[in-house]
Amino acid sequence: MARVVLDNINKIYRSRRGNVHAVKDFSLSVEDGEFVSLLGPSGCGKSSTLRMIVGLESVTSGEIRFNDAVVNDLEPQHRNVAMAFETYALYPNFTIEENLGFPLEVRGVSKQDRKKEVRRIAGLLQIEDVLDQKPGALSGGQQQRVSLGRALIREPAAFILDEVMSHLDAHLKFQMMIELRRIHQSLGRTMVFVTHDQMEALALSDRVAVMHEGRLQQFGSRDDLYHAPNNVFVAGFIGEPPTNFFAVQPEEADGRLTLVSDDGATRFQPSDHRAATIRNRGGNSFVVGIRPQNLTRVADGLENSIAATVLLNEYSGERSILTLTSGDARLQAVTASGDDVGRGQEVDLFYDPDDVLVFDAETEDLLV
Amino acid sequence: MSERNYRLVAILMFVFLGLWALISLFPYYFQFITGFKGIEEVNRITPTFWPDEFMWSNLDLIFSDETNVAALLDTLLIASANTALAVFLGSLAGYALARFPRQAGGENMAFWILSNRMFPPVAILLPMFRAFDTVFGSTDNHISLIILYLVFNMPLATWLMMVFFRDAPRELEEAAYLDGYSPLRAFFKITLPQVVPGMMSVALLCWIFAWNEYLFANMLVGSNVAVNTIQTPGFVQGAQKLWNLAALFSLIAVIPPVVLFLVLRRYMVRGLSLGVVKG
Numbered sequence: 001m002a003r004v005v006l007d008n009i010n011k012i013y014r015s016r017r018g019n020v021h022a023v024k025d026f027s028l029s030v031e032d033g034e035f036v037s038l039l040g041p042s043g044c045g046k047s048s049t050l051r052m053i054v055g056l057e058s059v060t061s062g063e064i065r066f067n068d069a070v071v072n073d074l075e076p077q078h079r080n081v082a083m084a085f086e087t088y089a090l091y092p093n094f095t096i097e098e099n100l101g102f103p104l105e106v107r108g109v110s111k112q113d114r115k116k117e118v119r120r121i122a123g124l125l126q127i128e129d130v131l132d133q134k135p136g137a138l139s140g141g142q143q144q145r146v147s148l149g150r151a152l153i154r155e156p157a158a159f160i161l162d163e164v165m166s167h168l169d170a171h172l173k174f175q176m177m178i179e180l181r182r183i184h185q186s187l188g189r190t191m192v193f194v195t196h197d198q199m200e201a202l203a204l205s206d207r208v209a210v211m212h213e214g215r216l217q218q219f220g221s222r223d224d225l226y227h228a229p230n231n232v233f234v235a236g237f238i239g240e241p242p243t244n245f246f247a248v249q250p251e252e253a254d255g256r257l258t259l260v261s262d263d264g265a266t267r268f269q270p271s272d273h274r275a276a277t278i279r280n281r282g283g284n285s286f287v288v289g290i291r292p293q294n295l296t297r298v299a300d301g302l303e304n305s306i307a308a309t310v311l312l313n314e315y316s317g318e319r320s321i322l323t324l325t326s327g328d329a330r331l332q333a334v335t336a337s338g339d340d341v342g343r344g345q346e347v348d349l350f351y352d353p354d355d356v357l358v359f360d361a362e363t364e365d366l367l368v
Numbered sequence: 369m370s371e372r373n374y375r376l377v378a379i380l381m382f383v384f385l386g387l388w389a390l391i392s393l394f395p396y397y398f399q400f401i402t403g404f405k406g407i408e409e410v411n412r413i414t415p416t417f418w419p420d421e422f423m424w425s426n427l428d429l430i431f432s433d434e435t436n437v438a439a440l441l442d443t444l445l446i447a448s449a450n451t452a453l454a455v456f457l458g459s460l461a462g463y464a465l466a467r468f469p470r471q472a473g474g475e476n477m478a479f480w481i482l483s484n485r486m487f488p489p490v491a492i493l494l495p496m497f498r499a500f501d502t503v504f505g506s507t508d509n510h511i512s513l514i515i516l517y518l519v520f521n522m523p524l525a526t527w528l529m530m531v532f533f534r535d536a537p538r539e540l541e542e543a544a545y546l547d548g549y550s551p552l553r554a555f556f557k558i559t560l561p562q563v564v565p566g567m568m569s570v571a572l573l574c575w576i577f578a579w580n581e582y583l584f585a586n587m588l589v590g591s592n593v594a595v596n597t598i599q600t601p602g603f604v605q606g607a608q609k610l611w612n613l614a615a616l617f618s619l620i621a622v623i624p625p626v627v628l629f630l631v632l633r634r635y636m637v638r639g640l641s642l643g644v645v646k647g
Binding site for chain 1: 537539540542543544545546547548549550558561562
């Protein structure tokens with residue numbers, strides 16, 4: 001059990017063709033027993049970060065601490081971390097039972113105890129019936145569960161799970177997510193979960209660290225990420241469909257501040273609090289972000305709206321995703337199912353001023 | 369294609385393969401029958417294609433001479449020891465080049481190792497002869513040939529093993545490290561078993577080279593130690609060349625590689641196709 005702290009980590013890969021700065025000034029503190037996800041698009045440095053935590057990759061600068069001990073120079077086998085790999089990494093010449101029991105065998109656990117533990121884990125992951133087979137004979141989902149089982153079977157300081165659900169089908173993935181959550185609750189161990197799938201990250205973790213281009217963009221709970229994204233990247237990355245963005249300029253009339261899109265076609269009313277921030281700050285260009293879920297066709301007490309023309313109505317059974325145009329901009333809105341609007345129809349989309357996120361156009365940071 | 373064309377292709381295939389088999393097997397056939405002819409029949413001006421009488425006693429003649437048996441055993445010892453060394457050292461070197469290319473000297477080092485096979489072998493004969501003569505007092509011993517053949521087999525083993533190790537997934541080792549294995553233990557327990565098919569084919573290639581080598585053996589050894597290739601031309605009686613015994617002895621010398629190949633054939637095919645087809 002351990003608290004995992006990354007303190008100002010940098011990773012630079014040097015090669016003849018030049019240096020790649022994969023992880024930049026990365027700091028993160030995972031509390032003991034916490035379930036944290038590293039979320040980001042491919043190539044954002046999340047796997048490098050993970051490999052540095054377990055010790056498979058050296059740290060260029062900065063410190064990694066487990067509890068208060070610096071582990072930078074510790075070999076992987078002495079860090080006491082367990083990892084499940086995206087590619088499963090099952091030992092092909094061992095049976096599933098031997099694969100699962102391997103970490104225990106290394107630690108000198110007796111054959112009988114090993115067998116008992118293997119049965120327990122296999123039961124948990126529903127792979128009892130393949131214990132005497134070789135990994136090659138298993139389906140992708142089974143292999144993934146074995147690899148997860150091999151990480152779970154011992155009691156390490158921290159579990160590191162690298163894209164462990166990427167090869168599971170939707171049904172199994174859902175089951176595994178519940179299972180993983182349950183395992184985490186019953187073991188109470190520190191888990192770091194790496195994924196590019198925000199659904200997994202948000203559903204499983206206590207806190208999510210969003211990475212982009214080697215930098216930590218935001219580290220917070222799903223509420224933080226959803227309602228108060230640090231910057232344009234997080235606002236655009238979290239949420240499905242993605243947030244609508246407009247380049248806007250502030251306009252003052254009758255003591256009220258309005259944000260007008262650059263083409264003049266769309267006007268947004270920010271909350272009084274944000275309007276005050278914009279006034280204090282000055283400047284002439286901002287970015288407005290508004291989530292498709294926060295645009296509705298039903299006024300229901302909302303006073304503010306924007307006018308848009310429907311381009312496409314994607315009906316998925318539980319909801320409709322409307323793609324619309326407003327001026328030169330294209331935006332999306334999520335409405336209740338059965339909302340029967342078609343191409344070319346003019347609609348009013350209502351919103352709550354509190355849901356209008358305003359970002360600095362230059363730094364792309366959220367104005368609070 | 370019509371039914372007739374298929375049959376035509378099949379017939380042509382069998383004709384072609386049959387001819388090929390005939391051409392490549394004829395020497396062995398002739399070696400076989402010569403080996404069991406009497407010397408008088410061998411020396412006839414018109415060759416016979418089936419012995420008048422099978423002289424099974426030729427076998428006795430070969431095996432009753434201790435030097436013949438000793439030559440086979442010497443060759444076996446030299447080839448096997450050389451193969452073991454080449455595969456062991458080649459695996460370690462190949463692993464280093466595959467996993468730590470920068471620390472191990474990179475492409476240049478790998479190419480330099482391979483380039484050892486590019487110059488004419490005779491070029492190193494004289495310095496090697498001098499070196500062994502100085503160090504061991506004589507070149508007429510097993511160890512000289514065992515070391516000398518490494519010059520040719522090690523580059524081959526290193527290069528091929530490097531390719532096999534490159535294809536072995538790295539995650540397995542990493543998983544083993546995390547599970548608590550030291551790098552050396554992970555290498556022997558996890559990584560090496562994955563490249564066994566490749567290793568077998570490398571071993572076979574090395575062993576056959578050493579078993580069949582003639583040039584260096586002829587220069588370095590001959591009296592204390594003899595190998596099969598220099599024993600074969602030695603069957604003479606006065607001015608009389610004993611072709612039948614020479615043929616029989618070399619026929620016997622062909623058996624071990626053939627047996628070895630048959631035993632390791634499964635690995636050989638897998639090993640040589642490793643890295644060609646992924647998956």
